[in-house]
Amino acid sequence: MNIYDIAKLAGVSIATVSRVVNDSPKVSEKAKAKVRKVMEENNYTPNVFARGLGLGSMKTLGIICPDVADTYMAKAVSYLEKNLQGYGYDCILYCSGYDAEDKQQAVERIMKKQIDALILVGSDYADDSPNYFHCIHTVSEQIPVFLVNGDVEDSNIYCVYADDFQAVYDVVDELLFAGSRRILFLTDSFSHSAKRKLEGYKVALRGRGFPIDDKLILYADKTIFATRDTLLRQRSLHFDSVVAANDSMAVGAVKYAYARGLKIPEEVNVIGYNNSELSISCEPELTSVDTRVEVLCKTAIDSVMALLSGNEIRQKQMVKCHLVKRGTTNF
Amino acid sequence: MNIYDIAKLAGVSIATVSRVVNDSPKVSEKAKAKVRKVMEENNYTPNVFARGLGLGSMKTLGIICPDVADTYMAKAVSYLEKNLQGYGYDCILYCSGYDAEDKQQAVERIMKKQIDALILVGSDYADDSPNYFHCIHTVSEQIPVFLVNGDVEDSNIYCVYADDFQAVYDVVDELLFAGSRRILFLTDSFSHSAKRKLEGYKVALRGRGFPIDDKLILYADKTIFATRDTLLRQRSLHFDSVVAANDSMAVGAVKYAYARGLKIPEEVNVIGYNNSELSISCEPELTSVDTRVEVLCKTAIDSVMALLSGNEIRQKQMVKCHLVKRGTTNF
DNA sequence: GTATAAAATGTAAGAGCTTACACAAAACAT
DNA sequence: ATGTTTTGTGTAAGCTCTTACATTTTATAC
Numbered sequence: 001m002n003i004y005d006i007a008k009l010a011g012v013s014i015a016t017v018s019r020v021v022n023d024s025p026k027v028s029e030k031a032k033a034k035v036r037k038v039m040e041e042n043n044y045t046p047n048v049f050a051r052g053l054g055l056g057s058m059k060t061l062g063i064i065c066p067d068v069a070d071t072y073m074a075k076a077v078s079y080l081e082k083n084l085q086g087y088g089y090d091c092i093l094y095c096s097g098y099d100a101e102d103k104q105q106a107v108e109r110i111m112k113k114q115i116d117a118l119i120l121v122g123s124d125y126a127d128d129s130p131n132y133f134h135c136i137h138t139v140s141e142q143i144p145v146f147l148v149n150g151d152v153e154d155s156n157i158y159c160v161y162a163d164d165f166q167a168v169y170d171v172v173d174e175l176l177f178a179g180s181r182r183i184l185f186l187t188d189s190f191s192h193s194a195k196r197k198l199e200g201y202k203v204a205l206r207g208r209g210f211p212i213d214d215k216l217i218l219y220a221d222k223t224i225f226a227t228r229d230t231l232l233r234q235r236s237l238h239f240d241s242v243v244a245a246n247d248s249m250a251v252g253a254v255k256y257a258y259a260r261g262l263k264i265p266e267e268v269n270v271i272g273y274n275n276s277e278l279s280i281s282c283e284p285e286l287t288s289v290d291t292r293v294e295v296l297c298k299t300a301i302d303s304v305m306a307l308l309s310g311n312e313i314r315q316k317q318m319v320k321c322h323l324v325k326r327g328t329t330n331f
Numbered sequence: 332m333n334i335y336d337i338a339k340l341a342g343v344s345i346a347t348v349s350r351v352v353n354d355s356p357k358v359s360e361k362a363k364a365k366v367r368k369v370m371e372e373n374n375y376t377p378n379v380f381a382r383g384l385g386l387g388s389m390k391t392l393g394i395i396c397p398d399v400a401d402t403y404m405a406k407a408v409s410y411l412e413k414n415l416q417g418y419g420y421d422c423i424l425y426c427s428g429y430d431a432e433d434k435q436q437a438v439e440r441i442m443k444k445q446i447d448a449l450i451l452v453g454s455d456y457a458d459d460s461p462n463y464f465h466c467i468h469t470v471s472e473q474i475p476v477f478l479v480n481g482d483v484e485d486s487n488i489y490c491v492y493a494d495d496f497q498a499v500y501d502v503v504d505e506l507l508f509a510g511s512r513r514i515l516f517l518t519d520s521f522s523h524s525a526k527r528k529l530e531g532y533k534v535a536l537r538g539r540g541f542p543i544d545d546k547l548i549l550y551a552d553k554t555i556f557a558t559r560d561t562l563l564r565q566r567s568l569h570f571d572s573v574v575a576a577n578d579s580m581a582v583g584a585v586k587y588a589y590a591r592g593l594k595i596p597e598e599v600n601v602i603g604y605n606n607s608e609l610s611i612s613c614e615p616e617l618t619s620v621d622t623r624v625e626v627l628c629k630t631a632i633d634s635v636m637a638l639l640s641g642n643e644i645r646q647k648q649m650v651k652c653h654l655v656k657r658g659t660t661n662f
Numbered sequence: 663g664t665a666t667a668a669a670a671t672g673t674a675a676g677a678g679c680t681t682a683c684a685c686a687a688a689a690c691a692t
Numbered sequence: 693a694t695g696t697t698t699t700g701t702g703t704a705a706g707c708t709c710t711t712a713c714a715t716t717t718t719a720t721a722c
Contacts, residue, residue: 002678013702018680028700045443049383050678053707058380060423067409071608074405078398081426090444092391093424095412112376113421224611251612258614277402280555281582281612283589333708344672349710359670381708384677 001044010038021046052114060090061304062110065121066098071276072246072293076121076148079297087305089116100129107135117144117304124150124191144307148300149291151192151316158307160299160317162291164193167321168200169207171243171271171289176208178331180241180269186253187245188222194245197273201243220249227252232259240268247272251282254328270328284327295319332375341369352377383445391421392635393441396452397429402607403577403624407452407479410628418636420447431460438466448475448635455481455522475638479631480622482523482647489638491630491648493622495524498652499531500538502574502602502620507539509662511572511600517584518576519553525576528604532574551580558583563590571599578603582613585659601659615658626650 003021007014012031019027020035027035038044052058061084065073081091092113096106110118118139133152139145140156147159168185175183185201187194198217205212216239220230227249231237244250250272254264262268264284272279272288279286296319303313325331334352338345343362350358351366358366369375383389394411396404412422423444427437441449449470464483470476471487478490506514516532518525529548536543547570551561558580562568575581581603585595593599595615603610603619610617627650634644656662 004678014679015681015702016700019701022680026700031700047384047678048443048445049380049389049709050707051680052380053378053384053678053709054680056707063424068399068412069402069406069409071400071402071405074402075400077424078400078426081399081424082428085425085440090441091424093394093408093412093422094416095409097413109416110421112379114379224608248608248612254614277555277579277609278612281579281609283585283614335708345709346672346674346711347670350671353710357670362670378708380679381677382710384679384708385710387677 001042002047006035006038006042006044009042010035056114057116058090058114059088060092060113060115062094062113062115062118063091063121064094064096064103064106064110064118066096066103068093068095070122071278072274073122075293076297079294080119080121080148080301083297083301087301100132104129104132104135107132107139111139111142115143117146117308119146119148119300119304120150121148122150124189124193144304146300146304146307148296149193151196155315158303158313158315158317160296160303160319161193161196162296163318163320164196164291165200165203167273167289167291167323168197168243169204170200171323172201172204173207174331175241175243175269175271175329176204176210178269181210182213182216182239183241183243184237184239184253185217185243185245186227186249187217187219188249189245197243197245220252222246222248224248224252224255228255228259231256242268242270244271245273247274247276247278247286247288250286250288250328251278254282254284254286264328265330269330271323272328275324279324279326287326287329288324290322290324292319292322332373334377337366337369337373337375340373341366387445388447389421389445390419391423391444391446393425393444393446393449394422394452395425395427395434395437395441395449397427397434399424399426401453402609403605404453406624407628410625411450411452411479411632414628414632418632431463435460435463435466438463438470442470442473446474448477448639450477450479450631450635451481452479453481455520455524475635477631477635477638479627480524482527486646489634489644489646489648491627491634491650492524492527493627494649494651495527495622496531496534498604498620498622498654499528499574500535501531502654503532503535504538505662506572506574506600506602506660507535507541509600512541513544513547513570514572514574515568515570515584516548516574516576517558517580518548518550519580520576528574528576551583553577553579555579555583555586559586559590562587573599573601575602576604578605578607578609578617578619581617581619581659582609585613585615585617595659596661600661602654603659606655610655610657618657618660619655621653621655623650623653 003014003017007017016031017035020032048058068074068077094106094110096103145157149161150159151161172183202212220227242253250270253270257264257268272286275288275290279288299317306313334345334348338348347362348366351363379389399405399408425437425441427434468485476488480492481490482492503514533543551558573584581601584601588595588599603617606619606621610619630648637644
């Protein structure tokens with residue numbers, strides 16, 4: 001069942017059928033109705049490939065994220081997909097893994113799909129290879145490229161990210177104000193976002209005239225147990241607060257406190273990041289920074305749609321975070 | 332840059348170029364090398380639409396899941412996507428929502444994309460509309476339809492699911508053996524999988540000659556707090572074990588125990604389901620049923636690939652679960 | 663060196679749509 | 693009633709590939 005069949009059955013030309021399909025204004029109501037009826041009756045769906053060929057686009061966006069199994073990215077992908085539907089766009093999803101080389105491969109592969117725009121979720125560039133960067137840049141000359149919670153210095157690649165600097169700054173400042181003196185900063189990566197957080201940490205300390213102790217900046221694997229164990233191994237490390245770059249690591253810190261018999265929040269404050277379900281599952285419940293994924297994603301969608309309509313947008317956009325206070329802090 | 336340009340540059344016909352692209356055996360090594368070189372140099376990528384038109388397929392699968400933000404589905408989608416890559420298939424992802432009508436719409440929309448097969452993740456049919464069922468059935472006459480952790484009575488629709496019956500049966504039996512007498516079954520849905528679990532619960536009780544108390548079968552919303560609050564509201568309900576249909580609800584039960592001052596596992600045993608990150612984040616850590624999503628997904632992939640190659644497979648497949656014992660139980 | 667088979671290549675006809683352009687019909691002005 | 697717009701419709705070319713079939717080239721047998 002193709003456009004010719006419909007045309008024949010409706011007694012019109014294929015051009016008219018095509019116009020009806022594309023909702024062109026220059027078709028008489030009569031013809032429109034007739035064609036629609038025939039299409040309905042025969043359950044006709046225009047072939048996407050042929051349409052794509054003719055139109056040069058299939059209304060499809062590419063989404064690449066390192067791992068949808070990660071709660072944060074899953075949330076983002078979910079939001080993006082659901083809301084892109086409203087604009088008539090579909091999403092091809094690739095899970096690239098975290099490796100720069102794999103990310104690059106994913107980009108190259110997805111580009112063969114004639115997508116209209118590319119959205120990179122949680123892809124940071126700080127630690128990525130120049131090759132990868134070059135690859136993305138090349139893509140950005142063909143279609144809009146947008147980073148959700150990423151950051152690049154490239155006038156052609158657009159991004160939105162959480163104001164991690166301010167979020168951590170505020171938290172650390174508040175901790176200091178509340179009397180905390182040895183604040184541990186816990187992270188798993190060297191991404192732009194991690195750097196922003198670390199910067200917030202440092203500036204807040206300096207702001208109140210406290211020195212920065214490098215031993216209090218700790219890297220570990222991003223799992224609850226790995227974090228706990230890393231902390232347990234730091235025999236001589238003392239701290240009265242933990243600011244983690246994500247909730248898993250924060251829960252790891254909570255587990256550490258259990259293991260050491262430290263009271264939370266009396267002896268240790270713990271602050272998580274992302275405000276995921278983890279933050280309410282542990283005990284006490286985690287105080288956590290909410291990066292407002294929905295706002296990030298909404299910004300992304302609006303921006304990409306703007307770009308696709310040929311409008312200009314700001315290259316970088318930032319979204320304020322929001323601290324959700326719960327039981328692991330006493331301020 | 333299209334196939335004609337490449338053909339001209341390589342000094343061959345478009346047919347030869349096409350054959351090289353499709354790795355046809357009937358091209359001389361010499362020609363193959365020449366064409367490949369030209370393609371490389373010019374960074375040529377065949378147009379998917381045109382290929383799709385010619386081949387009638389673009390090596391794309393559709394994946395529909397109610398919500399990728401759900402850890403369980405996210406895990407599944409992640410696994411599916413990553414492993415499908417190896418077969419040269421890409422995935423179009425739709426997040427349908429849980430409503431039967433929305434699911435149906437998602438199916439109808441995704442079917443316009445000329446996908447080669449449809450994978451439904453976590454879509455159960457027990458509570459779904461006949462309309463939806465009919466819709467899926469129609470689709471299954473055109474392309475393979477496969478349910479991951481779903482179940483249907485339709486010889487044309489294939490599925491794989493966890494052996495929830497046995498898993499719950501075993502757990503309940505073990506609890507009874509360990510002396511538990513009032514086991515609460517906690518679920519949020521009436522899905523096939525929920526029914527299988529409930530059946531396991533009932534059969535295990537009967538198996539040891541205990542009566543089934545309907546008050547001990549409780550429905551609540553699938554969030555930690557909703558579950559906790561629902562339990563708190565059941566003033567006169569007594570139980571010494573909780574078997575939950577997912578980890579969120581199990582954590583809700585743990586929170587309930589905190590609120591009531593009940594010791595876990597001394598006064599209440601709690602068993603979760605899915606063995607998600609939640610199960611290790613709470614305290615004590617949850618004993619939880621692992622449904623082995625990777626095995627489910629691997630089965631799905633193998634099956635769909637078999638179907639796409641025209642092979643026959645069993646309509647239903649089942650995967651054994653695995654109980655991970657942790658701190659919330661004392662057996 | 664010819665006949666025959668096998669391998670490589672090319673030609674041309676689709677695949678199903680969009681759309682510029684040409685043309686016809688209807689609407690409007692005079 | 694005639695000429696001029698406006699509106700609706702159709703024709704045909706084009707989008708980029710695949711592939712059956714025809715043709716040429718090369719290899720193999722005798």
